[in-house]
Amino acid sequence: MAARVGIPSSLFYYVHFPMWQTFFSELGVEVVTSGQTTKGLLDQGVREALADACVPIKLFFGHVISLKDSADYLFIPRIVCLNRKTIYCPKFLGLPDMIRHGLTGMPPIIDVQMDSRQGFASLWKSYLKIGRIFGLGKGRIFMAYLKAYMVARRFQSLMRSGLHPPEAMAVLSGKENIADPVDYNGDLTFAVLGYPYEVHDQFISVGLVKKLKKMGIRVITIENLSPRKISRANILDKNMFWTFSDLALNAAYYLFKEGGVDGIIHLTAFGCGPDSMVDKFMEISSRDYPEIPFMSVTIDEHTGDAGISTRLEAFVDMVKRRKEVKNNSCPR
Amino acid sequence: MPKVTFPRMGESYRAFRMLMNDLGNEVIIPPRPNKKTLDFGVRYSPEFACLPLKILTGTYVETCMSGAELIITSGGSGPCRAGLYGQLHKKILNSIGFPVDIIVFEAPKSHPIDFLRKVKRVNSSRLSYLAIWECVKRGWEKLKYLDDLEKTTHALRPRELKKGSTTKVYREVLEWIDGAYAMKEIHEAGKEALNTLKLVPHDTRRAVLRVGIVGEIYVLLEPASNLEIEETLGNLGVEVHRSMFLTGWTRDNTVKETSGILSVKEAAMPYIPLCIGGHGRESVGHTILYARDGFDGVIQMAPFTCIPEIVARTILTRVSREHNIPVLTFFLDEQTGKAGMSTRLEAFVDLIRRKKNAPVSDNRIIVG
Ligand code: SF4
Ligand code: SF4
Numbered sequence: 179m180a181a182r183v184g185i186p187s188s189l190f191y192y193v194h195f196p197m198w199q200t201f202f203s204e205l206g207v208e209v210v211t212s213g214q215t216t217k218g219l220l221d222q223g224v225r226e227a228l229a230d231a232c233v234p235i236k237l238f239f240g241h242v243i244s245l246k247d248s249a250d251y252l253f254i255p256r257i258v259c260l261n262r263k264t265i266y267c268p269k270f271l272g273l274p275d276m277i278r279h280g281l282t283g284m285p286p287i288i289d290v291q292m293d294s295r296q297g298f299a300s301l302w303k304s305y306l307k308i309g310r311i312f313g314l315g316k317g318r319i320f321m322a323y324l325k326a327y328m329v330a331r332r333f334q335s336l337m338r339s340g341l342h343p344p345e346a347m348a349v350l351s352g353k354e355n356i357a358d359p360v361d362y363n364g365d366l367t368f369a370v371l372g373y374p375y376e377v378h379d380q381f382i383s384v385g386l387v388k389k390l391k392k393m394g395i396r397v398i399t400i401e402n403l404s405p406r407k408i409s410r411a412n413i414l415d416k417n418m419f420w421t422f423s424d425l426a427l428n429a430a431y432y433l434f435k436e437g438g439v440d441g442i443i444h445l446t447a448f449g450c451g452p453d454s455m456v457d458k459f460m461e462i463s464s465r466d467y468p469e470i471p472f473m474s475v476t477i478d479e480h481t482g483d484a485g486i487s488t489r490l491e492a493f494v495d496m497v498k499r500r501k502e503v504k505n506n507s508c509p510r
Numbered sequence: 511m512p513k514v515t516f517p518r519m520g521e522s523y524r525a526f527r528m529l530m531n532d533l534g535n536e537v538i539i540p541p542r543p544n545k546k547t548l549d550f551g552v553r554y555s556p557e558f559a560c561l562p563l564k565i566l567t568g569t570y571v572e573t574c575m576s577g578a579e580l581i582i583t584s585g586g587s588g589p590c591r592a593g594l595y596g597q598l599h600k601k602i603l604n605s606i607g608f609p610v611d612i613i614v615f616e617a618p619k620s621h622p623i624d625f626l627r628k629v630k631r632v633n634s635s636r637l638s639y640l641a642i643w644e645c646v647k648r649g650w651e652k653l654k655y656l657d658d659l660e661k662t663t664h665a666l667r668p669r670e671l672k673k674g675s676t677t678k679v680y681r682e683v684l685e686w687i688d689g690a691y692a693m694k695e696i697h698e699a700g701k702e703a704l705n706t707l708k709l710v711p712h713d714t715r716r717a718v719l720r721v722g723i724v725g726e727i728y729v730l731l732e733p734a735s736n737l738e739i740e741e742t743l744g745n746l747g748v749e750v751h752r753s754m755f756l757t758g759w760t761r762d763n764t765v766k767e768t769s770g771i772l773s774v775k776e777a778a779m780p781y782i783p784l785c786i787g788g789h790g791r792e793s794v795g796h797t798i799l800y801a802r803d804g805f806d807g808v809i810q811m812a813p814f815t816c817i818p819e820i821v822a823r824t825i826l827t828r829v830s831r832e833h834n835i836p837v838l839t840f841f842l843d844e845q846t847g848k849a850g851m852s853t854r855l856e857a858f859v860d861l862i863r864r865k866k867n868a869p870v871s872d873n874r875i876i877v878g
Contacts, residue, residue, distance in 0.1 A: 228824050230814065230841050256784065268590065268786040272821035275782045279828040291784070414597050416585075419787075451817040454558035455591055455598055462601045 181312060182208045184249025184285070186241035188215070189234065189270070190257060192343045192374035196350050197330035198253065201305065204322030205314055210248050212241040215381035219244055224479055226281060232449035233478055234375050235269050235276075237382060242277055242284070251288050251311075252277070255304070258293040264421040267452055337401040342387065343378050366497065367396040369433050371460075372445030373422045374401065382477060383445060384486045393494055398439065400429045408432040414459070423452040430460045434467040441471045441497045448478030471497050511536040512634055515578040517566055518543065519731040521660070522756050524688050525652040530582070532645040534635025538578040540569045543734040547572055548844050554602050561813035561842050562728035563595055565735055570599055574608040582632060585614040590787040590818060592728075648693055650757070655687055655700030657755045662707050664751065667744025668719075669712040676710050677741060683707055716747075719862055722800035723752045724793040725811035726819050729842055730754050736811050737848045739840075739855070743809075746859050751805070753796040754789070774799060781825050790818030794825055801833035807862040808835055814843035836862055 183202050185195065191211075202209045212219065215237060223240025245252060254274045259265045269276070274289035288311060292304045302323060309319030329350065336346040368390055370377055377383055377399055390397050400408075408425065411432035418424035426444070433439050444460055446453040457474050464472035473493050475486065511534060516526050518540035530537045541547065543565050551568030559567075570581060583596050596614035603610050613632065618625040633642060659680065666676045683703035690699035721743060729735045730752060740750050774795035781798075782791050797808045810826065812819030823839050830837040838858045840851065 228820060230823070231820055232815075258784070268788065268790065268817040269821055271784055271786045272782060272790065272818075272825070276821055276824040279781060280824040414594075416594065416597055419590075419593060449558065449815055451558070451560065451591060451815050454556040454560075454563075454815065455594055458556040458559075458598060459601065462605050465605070 180206055180208045181251065182210050182249050183251045183253050183288070184210050184212070184242075184245035185253045186238060186245060187211045187213055188238045188241045188379070189273075189375045190255075192378045194330070196333045196347055197326045200329040201308075201322050201326035202253075204325050205309055205312055205319065207312055210245065212244045215241070215379050217381070220381070220479060228280070230449065232269070232451070233382065233447045234373070234450070236479065237379075238273075239277070239281070243281065246284060249285050252285050253288050255308075256289050256291045258291060259295050259421075260292065260301070261421065262294050264417060264419060264424045267420045267422070338404065340398070340402055342397075342399055343374060343401060344380075366394070366440045366494075366501070367398065367438065368441045368443060368497075369398050369429070369439045370443045370445060371400060371426045371429050373426065373447070374399075376445050376447055376477065382447075384477065384481055384483050386443070386445060386475065386486065386490070389487065389490055390494075393491075395494065400425050403429055403432065411435060413463075418452070418456070420452050423456050427456045427459055431463060434463060434470060437470065439470060440501060441473070441493065443493070444472070444474040446474055446476050448476055471500070512580050513538050513578050514580045514582055514632065515540055515570070515573040516582045518569055519728065519756065520733060521656045521684060522653060522731075524656060524684070525649045528652065528691070529645055529649040530632070532648075533633050533637060533642065535580075535632065538573045538576050540573055543569060543732065552844050554606060558815050560591060560726075560816050561735060561844065562726070563591065563598070564844065565728075565732070566595065567599060567602060570603060570610075571606075571608070574603060574610055579610060580632075581610055581612045583612065583614055585616045592788070648691075648696060651693065651696050651700075652687060652690070654757050655696065655703065656684075657757045658700070659683065659687075659703060659707060661752075661755070662704060664740060664744065665749055666707070666710055666712055667741065668747045668749045669714065669716050671711040671713060673745060676707070676712075676744070679707055679710050719748045719806045719859065719866065720804075721748050721750050721862070722796060722805045722808045723750055723811060724796045724800075724808060725753075725789070726813055726816050727754055727789055729811045729813055731756060736840075736842065737846065737851050739809070739811065739851065742848075742852055742855055743859070746855065748859060751800070753792065753800075777802075781829060782821070786818050786821055788816065788818030790822040793819060793822040794829060797826060797829055797835065797837060798833055801829075801835035805835065806866055807858065808837045809858070810837060810839040812839065812841055814841045816841075836865065 185191065185198060199209050219240035220237055221240070222243050223236040223238065226243060227236040227239040242252060254277060256271065256274050257266055258271060265271070274287050277284065278287055288308060290304045290307045292301055294300055305323045306316065306319055309322065333346055333350060336349055337343060341349065370387055370390070377387060380388070387397050405425065408428040412428050413431055418427055430442060430444070433442060444457055446457055460472065461474070464470070471493070475489065514530055514535045515538040516523070523539060527537045527539060547565060547568035549568070550571040551564035551566070554571065555564040555567045581599070585593050585596055596612045600612045613628050615628055616624060629642065637645070663676050663680050670676045683706050686699045686703050687696070690696040723730065723740070731754065733740065740752070743750050774792055777798040778791045778795035781794050785791055793810055800808050810819065810823060812823065826837050826839070836858070838854070840846070
């Protein structure tokens with residue numbers, strides 16, 4: 179029987195899953211995931227994780243627990259740095275440790291470190307280590323890595339063409355050809371900024387992106403923007419240290435400056451450390467760009483559907499009205 | 511003369527004030543954080559910012575109102591928020607109408623040029639580098655005495671014969687250090703202060719409990735932010751050993767001697783092999799060292815939403831079990847009250863006292 183590796187469908191899932199899945203299946207290892215977030219998963223996580231942790235971490239605990247019996251290994255790599263510049267939130271750095279020491283009776287954890295600052299081909303070496311765990315030869319591992327790398331590239335380019343991660347994943351697995359069934363009747367474009375594991379988690383984000391789409395609004399997320407362009411938009415004399423936060427903040431700076439969106443929504447998680455700063459920076463900056471309305475939405479484990487919908491509708495109405503006023507006052 | 515100010519961490523301002531004066535600046539002394547400071551801090555900081563950031567915001571607002579024009583602080587590039595405090599504070603203060611500037615000193619090793627440029631900016635009386643170095647040395651000397659004094663109070667307080675006498679004498683001798691200026695004077699005042707402090711009537715043979723304190727640096731070093739936990743514990747008959755002082759852990763080897771050559775990093779290795787920023791790994795490492803040294807308990811102090819300490823706390827559950835040492839965690843925010851804290855401390859002290867007298871494995875971890 180093939181070994182089964184469990185990949186929690188949370189946190190890095192939205193960024194790396196296609197690559198990881200390819201890598202493991204090429205190695206002949208079966209991949210199991212914890213599937214979409216449900217109320218049950220979240221409750222489980224809230225029960226087991228430290229009360230003071232942020233919602234995404236609690237949720238991650240829930241996802242991990244649900245894999246307890248269906249996987250022989252848990253894949254929770256210690257991802258430190260992937261772009262040679264910024265690292266990940268301390269909670270990511272300590273992720274394997276938190277799971278290992280915070281939960282009992284879990285399958286063995288594959289916690290290979292990935293740090294691109296450690297020199298040439300350090301990522302390949304990390305993957306080599308993973309492959310070795312399953313007793314495979316270097317050649318086979320390399321082929322798997324190469325294939326995984328190509329998939330990752332394809333995933334990236336799909337997203338840059340405007341798809342959101344879940345849609346791009348669907349395309350990659352050949353499930354859905356046209357990922358975008360919604361017809362954009364309106365001419366509004368919103369940016370929803372935030373961490374991929376919040377924005378694209380249907381449950382935890384209370385379907386924010388979907389709701390906007392239903393209202394006929396085009397939604398762009400960080401994945402749709404060019405990282406190089408947005409990193410040039412930074413106006414602080416120092417980078418944010420954390421990759422996801424750095425991306426979110428710079429994306430805001432970029433969009434404020436370049437325009438092209440009618441509104442910006444910042445989705446932040448309750449209890450998130452970095453976000454407290456990111457959100458303040460965004461808010462202060464938004465005052466310089468009154469023509470692009472800005473709103474931040476905080477989600478926690480109790481966020482109700484109704485509350486969010488009301489706020490969203492109010493915001494969308496406001497943006498629409500402003501746009502009409504603007505269009506009327508300056509005739510073409 | 512430009513009016514400068516800086517963050518307040520315990521008594522260290524006494525040394526920094528001297529240094530800044532020497533360089534030819536007028537110093538606005540940061541006030542001891544109080545209710546008003548916190549109110550300002552809460553009003554102008556992001557809601558989920560960690561407590562140190564809020565307190566500092568409040569402190570800066572207060573000093574700006576007294577006319578501060580330049581804030582001097584340190585940066586750092588840990589994966590932690592403190593490294594960006596300066597940038598955020600500047601934006602916040604400017605946005606509420608204070609035109610202050612902030613100079614953030616980064617580690618000289620990685621940014622040497624930048625460091626010298628900034629030194630030049632605060633060097634208002636155009637001293638030579640050599641002269642500056644002399645000033646820094648005197649400041650450092652003062653800091654060391656200040657730390658030594660504080661450390662002495664930790665040992666004395668649980669043993670004092672008359673409650674409150676240590677604190678009273680401590681307050682008094684601090685002023686002596688303040689008055690000293692030349693290197694010789696500093697040494698004299700420092701020694702005199704230490705000796706006087708040790709004269710506080712106390713019972714050397716009294717059996718006291720020993721508790722190690724770990725956690726995030728700001729809440730460890732600024733008593734106003736941790737609701738004077740060390741004093742409270744001292745009054746409960748507990749000798750505290752704080753894992754961090756401004757002048758560094760290295761100077762203090764009481765723990766090292768007994769635990770061999772195991773460093774904090776090595777101790778934490780099996781649990782948390784990587785620096786996670788802030789002082790998360792240190793909290794784990796120190797707890798293990800305290801356990802090995804036969805301490806009766808460990809208290810972790812962390813700001814609410816503090817990222818590295820939350821990671822540490824998750825891991826401490828197991829450390830506590832495997833090393834058989836009770837750990838109590840306080841997550842501090844602006845709502846933490848002294849009364850509630852005292853109650854929990856009393857319960858904890860009771861617990862470790864019972865455990866000491868009847869060493870069964872009644873070992874729990876308590877969070878808050
Ligand atoms: S970035 Fe924020 S939400 Fe994400 S793990 Fe860190 S603290 Fe939690
Ligand atoms: S270590 Fe904790 S308190 Fe300090 S900046 Fe980081 S999150 Fe804030």
